[in-house]
Amino acid sequence: MRFSRLPLLWRIFAVNAALLVIAGLLLALARGRIHESFAFLEGVDIAIVLVVMLGANFLLLRHILGPIERLVERMRSVDLLRPDQRLAERGGSEVAQLVAVFNQMLERLETERRVSGQQALRAQESERARVSRSLHDEVGQVLTGVLLQLDSLAGSRDPGQRRAVEETKRAVRQALEEVRRIARELRPEMLEHLGLVSALTELSRRFTDQSGIPVERRFADRLPPLSDEAELAVYRVAQESLTNVARHADASRVELGLEPGANSVVLRVVDDGRGIAEARALNGNGGLRGMRERALLVSGALAVKPARDGGVEVRLEVPAAGD
């Protein structure tokens, strides 16, 4: 390993050690010249003093430079999606100041990220709503018009032509259904009109229809009220979790639950599939980053972890409105 690549602590210690050893040798040589009877034991004394000085030097350096190494490590590993990671302001006053400034910088970055993230998510939701409306009102209308026109053509006497029209109608109906499905996924109207429990019930029904995997719903009778943003975060995390189950979990059943927490609401999506390691290997982060982002923006806590009986558990806790 090259000297310049060594940690600062070891570089300073190596230079100090070299200087002290040279000084010790010079001292021994000088004593040897002055007193011809330079004894072996005197050499041992010098060696012991050298070791003690080097030890003290190392401890002092570690005390001073340790926090800087931790700071560098933290700078490398810091993740703004996991807020509140701070460093203890220890060490000499300059180092403590440096750590304090770094902590303040993290604070600012987290705040700015939260604000810009909220703006981005609002813009995304608003764009989704616009696309959903366009799909429903424009593309949907056009396809319905095509269906009506095909109906009028269905009376043709030519059996080949009738068959062709019927096939085209089937294709158009499929396209219309697909457009409606995409529009629903883009904009959960049920959430706006009937609330979170109804929206999740509808989401789980659709999930079962599409994937064939039964969902056991466990919604508490009474839940603390949530803000619109928190409700949307819960809905989107449930949607993403169910999508992951359908795509990667190879599960035979899913449990979807809403329960009261500590002045909060807890969403739990638990499957009995192949587990988190295999799911991650297949799916990378499995939309985890997006879920974390949503949780963070509503001051929620998201855990994606192995379920007790195998499979994966996604747990999102969001604070109640006004909490």
Added chain:
Amino acid sequence: MRRIAEEARLRGTVVCDVTDSEGRNAAVFAHALGTRLGLRVVLAFVVDGVGAAAQETATSTLTGIANELGDGVEIRLEVGDRVEALARVAGEEGADLVIVGARAVGLGGRNLRCRLVRDLEAETAVPVLVAPPSTRRRSEQRLAVGIATSG
């Protein structure tokens, strides 16, 4: 509405570190506290490395303690730096409290050694509580009774 809030207030979360030799004692304390206050208890074991043998041992320790304490206890096995992992679990689980074990040191075991607390306190905004070591004298009241009967 007030009743809902009161019921909800009883469902906080405690994350308990069971990584070292005092882990079991801390887990018993966390469980007693959780039972008394209606808190969800999550036991966390942090493995420093990805070796299969270490993870197997950790899993067996973790499930052993969890089974001993009962069904309501949840478990998390994490890999990496202990302080960072505990802070991460506390954040992900929305913990209200992190409990860690301590060893008694000094004359007559009067002092507690728990360097982890100092690092954890800086790493997470969640309060950290030190479970006293099992060798400490217990009072005859409240939580201590729970610990004494469970331990």
